[in-house]
Amino acid sequence: xxxxxxxxxxxxxxxxxxxxxxxxxxxxxxxxxxxxxxxxxxxxxxxxxxxxxxxxxxxxxxxxxxxxxxxxxxxxxxxxxxxxxxxxxxxxxxxxxxxxxxxxxxxxxxxxxxxxxxxxxxxxxxxxxxxxxxxxxxxxxxxxxxxxxxxxxxxxxxxxxxxxxxxxxxxxxxxxxxxxxxxxxxxxxxxxxxxxxxxxxxxxxxxxxxxxxxxxxxxxxxxxxxxxxxxxxxxxxxxxxxxxxxxxxxxxxxxxxxxxx
Numbered sequence: 658x659x660x661x662x663x664x665x666x667x668x669x670x671x672x673x674x675x676x677x678x679x680x681x682x683x684x685x686x687x688x689x690x691x692x693x694x695x696x697x698x699x700x701x702x703x704x705x706x707x708x709x710x711x712x713x714x715x716x717x718x719x720x721x722x723x724x725x726x727x728x729x730x731x732x733x734x735x736x737x738x739x740x741x742x743x744x745x746x747x748x749x750x751x752x753x754x755x756x757x758x759x760x761x762x763x764x765x766x767x768x769x770x771x772x773x774x775x776x777x778x779x780x781x782x783x784x785x786x787x788x789x790x791x792x793x794x795x796x797x798x799x800x801x802x803x804x805x806x807x808x809x810x811x812x813x814x815x816x817x818x819x820x821x822x823x824x825x826x827x828x829x830x831x832x833x834x835x836x837x838x839x840x841x842x843x844x845x846x847x848x849x850x851x852x853x854x855x856x857x858x859x860x861x862x863x864x865x866x867x868x869x870x871x872x873x874x875x876x877x878x879x880x881x882x883x884x885x886x887x888x889x890x891x892x893x894x895x896x897x898x899x900x901x902x903x904x905x906x907x908x909x910x911x912x913x914x915x916x917x918x
Contacts, residue, residue, distance in 0.1 A: 667754055671763075675750025676717035678771060679743030686742060686778045689787060706731035717743045738778065745774055749902065756906050765805045766905050769794065769854055773898035776847065780894035786843025795821075795846050798853035812856040820852020820860055821845055844893050851901040859908045867893070867900030 684701060688694065691704065701710040708730035714720050721740045728735060749770050757763045776790045795817070802813035828840040855863050875891045904911075 664758075667759055668751055671750040671754035672747050674767075675747035676743055678750070678767075679746025679774075680715065680717040680739075682746055682771060682775050682778075683739040683742040685775050686738060686782070687736060689779050690782050703728040703731060703733070703735075705733040718747070738782075742774065742778055746771070749774065752906055761805050765801055766854075769798065769801075769850065770902060770905075772850075773847075773901060776843075777895035777898040780843070780892040784841075784890070784892050786841065786847055786894045788843075788846070791843055791846035791850065795849040795853075798850040802853045802856070806854075806856075808856045813853045816856040816860060817849045817853035819857055820855070820863075821849030823864075824848040840893065844897065847894060847897055851897060855901060855904055855908070858912070859904050862908055862911065863897070863900040863904045865900070866903055867896045870899055871896035 685695065701715065702708060703710070706728060708728055714724065714729060718740055721735060724735070726735050726737065726740075727733060750767060753763050753766050753770070757766070772790050772794045776786050776794075779790075780786050799810075799813045799817050802808050802816070803810040806813075808816065824840060824845045828838070828842075828845060831840060832838055851863060852860055871891060871893055874896070878891065
């Protein structure tokens with residue numbers, strides 16, 4: 658019998674939690690984009706025909722596959738954003754469980770990872786990192802990191818200050834040199850949150866991964882976009898989230914490998 662490096666029941670449980678939360682995240686993203694709230698409309702409906710989504714049509718990932726990505730009433734396409742967000746949430750929950758197991762650390766990063774997932778997909782569609790996510794997240798990140806991680810108050814406050822302060826400085830510098838905004842305040846706020854959770858030691862890794870992935874995405878878009886209309890219009894929030902999440906998962910093994918040489 659093969660010995661797995663993790664508890665299969667814990668992974669299945671994490672996947673189910675991630676799927677349920679992913680369905681909620683997708684709802685948050687689409688409703689924000691369409692100017693709706695979580696309470697209005699009370700139940701999810703098809704944006705084309707107004708068909709009320711039944712519970713069995715709203716099972717994460719499975720319903721989208723069974724329905725062929727189309728509304729059961731009007732047969733118009735359902736936004737692929739739903740299954741993409743749900744799959745992202747499932748993968749985040751599972752990978753966190755593999756790395757941290759069932760713990761307060763898993764809960765901590767599930768919560769803030771959820772904020773990053775919702776903010777990232779909103780940013781991808783609207784070029785806005787909404788204050789309703791970034792401000793509460795920034796406020797909560799410092800005490801949560803201080804109390805629930807080895808960083809303590811000093812590490813959490815220093816990471817938040819460096820992360821937010823660095824991006825605030827870059828924003829002012831770019832505006833001074835170019836006369837236009839290069840970084841939004843949303844990026845500054847989300848870096849305050851990310852910095853608090855990462856701490857000063859992991860911030861260089863977060864920023865490096867974010868910058869590299871953003872550069873690659875920008876080059877790909879410029880190569881694909883023949884009219885050169887969108888190559889420079891890259892929302893940076895999703896790449897900051899990617900850098901933060903990869904560092905959360907693999908930052909410690911990376912530094913252990915790095916300092917072993």
